Amino acid sequence: MELHALTIHAARAALQSGDLTSVTLTESLLNRIYAVDNQIRAYLSVTPEVALEQAEEADRRRAAGDTSPLLGIPFALKDVICTEGLTTTCGSRILHNYIPPYDATAYRRLREAGAILLGKTNMDEFAMGSSTENSAFFTTRNPWDLERVPGGSSGGSAAAVAADEAIFGIGTDTGGSIRQPAALVGIVGLRPTYGRVSRFGLVAYGSSLDQIGPLTKDVTDAALVLGALAGHDPLDSTSLPTPVPNYETALRSDIRGLRVAVPKEYFVEGMEPGVERAVRDAIQVLAGLGAEVGEVSLPHTEYALPTYYIIAPAEASANLARYDGVRYGHSAANPSDIWDLFRTTRDEGFGAEVKRRIMLGTYALSAGYYDAYYRKAQQTRTLIKRDFDQVFTHYDVVVCPTSPSVAFPIGARVDNPLQMYLADIFTLSLNLAGLCGMSIPCGFSEGLPVGLQFMGPPLGEPALLRAAYAYEQATPWHTMKASLPLDVTSSELNETDEAEIG
Amino acid sequence: MDYEIVIGLECHVQLLTQSKMFCGCATDYDGAPPNTRVCPVCLGLPGALPVINRKAVEYTVITGLALHCQIAEFAKFDRKNYHYPDLAKGYQISQYDLPLTRQGWLDVEVEGQTKRVGITRVHLEEDTAKNTHLGETSLVDYNRAGVPLMEIVTEPDLRSPEEARVFASNLRRILRWIGVSTGDMEAGALRVDANISVRPQGQAKFGTKTEIKNMNSFRAVKLALEYEAQRQIDVLEHGGRIVQETRGWVEGEGRTVSQRSKEFAHDYRYFPEPDLPPLVLSSTEVERLRAQLPELPEARAERLMARYGLSQYDAGVLTGSRAVADYYEAAVAAHGNGKAVANWVSGEMFRLLRGATLEIEAVPVSPQALAELLRLVDDGTIGISVAKTVLEEMFATGQRAGEIVRAKGLTQISDQDQLRQVAADIIAANPKAVADYRGGKPTAVKFLVGQVMRATRGQANPTVASEILEQLLNESNGRQPS
Numbered sequence A: 001m002e003l004h005a006l007t008i009h010a011a012r013a014a015l016q017s018g019d020l021t022s023v024t025l026t027e028s029l030l031n032r033i034y035a036v037d038n039q040i041r042a043y044l045s046v047t048p049e050v051a052l053e054q055a056e057e058a059d060r061r062r063a064a065g066d067t068s069p070l071l072g073i074p075f076a077l078k079d080v081i082c083t084e085g086l087t088t089t090c091g092s093r094i095l096h097n098y099i100p101p102y103d104a105t106a107y108r109r110l111r112e113a114g115a116i117l118l119g120k121t122n123m124d125e126f127a128m129g130s131s132t133e134n135s136a137f138f139t140t141r142n143p144w145d146l147e148r149v150p151g152g153s154s155g156g157s158a159a160a161v162a163a164d165e166a167i168f169g170i171g172t173d174t175g176g177s178i179r180q181p182a183a184l185v186g187i188v189g190l191r192p193t194y195g196r197v198s199r200f201g202l203v204a205y206g207s208s209l210d211q212i213g214p215l216t217k218d219v220t221d222a223a224l225v226l227g228a229l230a231g232h233d234p235l236d237s238t239s240l241p242t243p244v245p246n247y248e249t250a251l252r253s254d255i256r257g258l259r260v261a262v263p264k265e266y267f268v269e270g271m272e273p274g275v276e277r278a279v280r281d282a283i284q285v286l287a288g289l290g291a292e293v294g295e296v297s298l299p300h301t302e303y304a305l306p307t308y309y310i311i312a313p314a315e316a317s318a319n320l321a322r323y324d325g326v327r328y329g330h331s332a333a334n335p336s337d338i339w340d341l342f343r344t345t346r347d348e349g350f351g352a353e354v355k356r357r358i359m360l361g362t363y364a365l366s367a368g369y370y371d372a373y374y375r376k377a378q379q380t381r382t383l384i385k386r387d388f389d390q391v392f393t394h395y396d397v398v399v400c401p402t403s404p405s406v407a408f409p410i411g412a413r414v415d416n417p418l419q420m421y422l423a424d425i426f427t428l429s430l431n432l433a434g435l436c437g438m439s440i441p442c443g444f445s446e447g448l449p450v451g452l453q454f455m456g457p458p459l460g461e462p463a464l465l466r467a468a469y470a471y472e473q474a475t476p477w478h479t480m481k482a483s484l485p486l487d488v489t490s491s492e493l494n495e496t497d498e499a500e501i502g
Numbered sequence B: 001m002d003y004e005i006v007i008g009l010e011c012h013v014q015l016l017t018q019s020k021m022f023c024g025c026a027t028d029y030d031g032a033p034p035n036t037r038v039c040p041v042c043l044g045l046p047g048a049l050p051v052i053n054r055k056a057v058e059y060t061v062i063t064g065l066a067l068h069c070q071i072a073e074f075a076k077f078d079r080k081n082y083h084y085p086d087l088a089k090g091y092q093i094s095q096y097d098l099p100l101t102r103q104g105w106l107d108v109e110v111e112g113q114t115k116r117v118g119i120t121r122v123h124l125e126e127d128t129a130k131n132t133h134l135g136e137t138s139l140v141d142y143n144r145a146g147v148p149l150m151e152i153v154t155e156p157d158l159r160s161p162e163e164a165r166v167f168a169s170n171l172r173r174i175l176r177w178i179g180v181s182t183g184d185m186e187a188g189a190l191r192v193d194a195n196i197s198v199r200p201q202g203q204a205k206f207g208t209k210t211e212i213k214n215m216n217s218f219r220a221v222k223l224a225l226e227y228e229a230q231r232q233i234d235v236l237e238h239g240g241r242i243v244q245e246t247r248g249w250v251e252g253e254g255r256t257v258s259q260r261s262k263e264f265a266h267d268y269r270y271f272p273e274p275d276l277p278p279l280v281l282s283s284t285e286v287e288r289l290r291a292q293l294p295e296l297p298e299a300r301a302e303r304l305m306a307r308y309g310l311s312q313y314d315a316g317v318l319t320g321s322r323a324v325a326d327y328y329e330a331a332v333a334a335h336g337n338g339k340a341v342a343n344w345v346s347g348e349m350f351r352l353l354r355g356a357t358l359e360i361e362a363v364p365v366s367p368q369a370l371a372e373l374l375r376l377v378d379d380g381t382i383g384i385s386v387a388k389t390v391l392e393e394m395f396a397t398g399q400r401a402g403e404i405v406r407a408k409g410l411t412q413i414s415d416q417d418q419l420r421q422v423a424a425d426i427i428a429a430n431p432k433a434v435a436d437y438r439g440g441k442p443t444a445v446k447f448l449v450g451q452v453m454r455a456t457r458g459q460a461n462p463t464v465a466s467e468i469l470e471q472l473l474n475e476s477n478g479r480q481p482s
């Protein structure tokens, strides 16, 4: 197998055995990026000097006896997570030149674990979107079909992993932004429980919904990355103090007796028949493995979308108020006064979708509308959470489709925001309820990957991983890779890339 | 027509915590170079998150307790949204509908009448940065951004500018007393804004109010509100209408001017701060803080009156600050006579402190040293006037009373023989006074006592001197009948 195609656990074994160095592995990934990223366009910035320096340090740490699971493993970081001294744009023109003076806790933890930063990945502006088409810079391509979107907002990290431009990726999920792109590019995406991973240094979109999580090639890798990311952070008052379990021990292929709920509201009219077929088949596989499958109802599901599109924009309208051209980022030239500076900076700096959501949120919080919109949405949020609480008193996990459709063509939905919002219809309830969830590949529809979603109660990650791992072991989907039409990597590779890995 | 003035106050108080409200930056920005007490959190950089300063919460609860407020079991922070360059995040973290404390009171006494002023709420928020305008340029210093700020809002219970002034002054005394703030108005540690309206006597409905800002001293509070009340009355008397607006007090011009600006006249779109969990205050925690609360000024004044027989006025003066009251009671403990100590502290000691512009905390004469001085007076070693001179010397040099008296030979002359000689000389030298005395003006002896004091540079015991003078005058009178 080519080095860039390795999983974390395979690379770890090779590094640990001495057959591979992190520098070699990192060079292989950088070469892969140089070879294919002109087609995929996953990265907003690639940082080879940083990567190689970190790789050398990782090799020294290993020589000194360090065996951390992520030591020397190159990864891609969504450009919404702050990295000291490295541009962090959030996919926005307003931060096109912003260089943070500090590291996000999640990045610091990955660095402490020894992971190697390859670069920062493309995304929908401020994580608002489901396709990366809202990036101020360019649209990332789906490795399975370059004319289709990779999903979003973490489309850059997802596509980078699917195209072997990173061993793993880091995304953020506010309404499905890890799980939906994972589904659309055929990889594993895990959105941890709200509070499990520190948000310090994650540029906020919807503060009560945002969470950082891994995008990986298989379930084992997701467990390894989650283990490095998770944990209490005194700098984030919403982070949970609960000790972090060893997620690797949850990876057991036996799921006999695991109680799996299938919510009837998640099999709706209008979803693609190929998606429904793949998911129904997957549920049969779980039953065949001994899981106890039962149908349940989550009656408030239909309110999740409107609820989400009040709460997330309301929080965003405040979170994005700081981009005013005074201290950092884009600043309008020659303003007539301070109000003109604010207005023009924001008009020039934000894209249409961000402006739309700021206006939606501002409206929902305005005097006279607060009770009808924001307060009502909070009440509905409680009802949605209660639906899940009910189900989780009888079931360990919920299983359903991740997305109602496979990857859609670039441009197909940009003129219709409502249709774009429907891409997240199966993912955003989980964010409103503060649960954990993941998407894993479960087949294909019309040649494009379909995602199977598991949802778990707060801190139910071990149950998710167990169900997902058992399914993965019983099916071939995670081993399938997109073949890029102009796959020129082999000619550009250096020698070591083709070495046999034990 | 007669008008009634209606005033409510909004007081912003910087808390004396070591670090800022939501980050670890120091609050000692006074005199620090601009933007040297900042971090990603108080600069509102992308991705930074707030963490609640527990001490600031405690100080707010303690203030609520001192103002007889109810302490919330469940409070939360909210975002107050508005754009301004001194507001790094584009919103201020404040408290909207569930403040830490509410519904208390504070008494004020004006012209012998005690009045209970309702406290609507005491809540916690963060201070803003400071803008400096230099011609076409504006500079922002974020050192102050995020300093814990407590807001105390009163009911519209105040009925005169003087009541407002006394309220503010009493409030400052309490804040300093419980140690939560310096209460320094000039340094901006206590900022008093007022809502003021007028209405015809007897009318139940409130008039339209204006909000008055920039009052940087207690005197300014009174002057600004007097000006504004009269301005409103004049507008109404001329058939005009009061415009609801914010007005700033211009100290130099002695008037309030409109600060109306459409950017400020808007909706703050408060909503719960999602980055902070709600504050849950257990009753154990509140009781622990209540137990830490010192005896408050009114209660202490009552006790001083009952225990040492002080007048209400003296008790008020001696509870002007907790340090004064502590000093006084320490001196009483060392000396024993509450009234004598009260006279010396509120008289001579305060005069010396004012002259040196010192606070009692920095007084160079310890309570024990003052007690020693008073004992020298009590046992007749020195007289009152010498004692005042000695206190001045103690204040200037920090020496003890006994040392000064010894070194300068200031011991009082009570020796009969020594004084008899001086008195005889004075009688001989002042025939007119002697004649007055003998002519039936006994008060003339006071003049002669004064001369004896002068001749002995104040060291004569005036009582003994007076006795000897009268004795001598009467003796010679007997021998030489006129």
Ligand SMILES: [Zn+2]
Pocket (backbone or CB within 6 Å): B020, B023, B024, B025, B037, B038, B039, B040, B041, B042, B043, B146
């Ligand atoms: Zn700070």
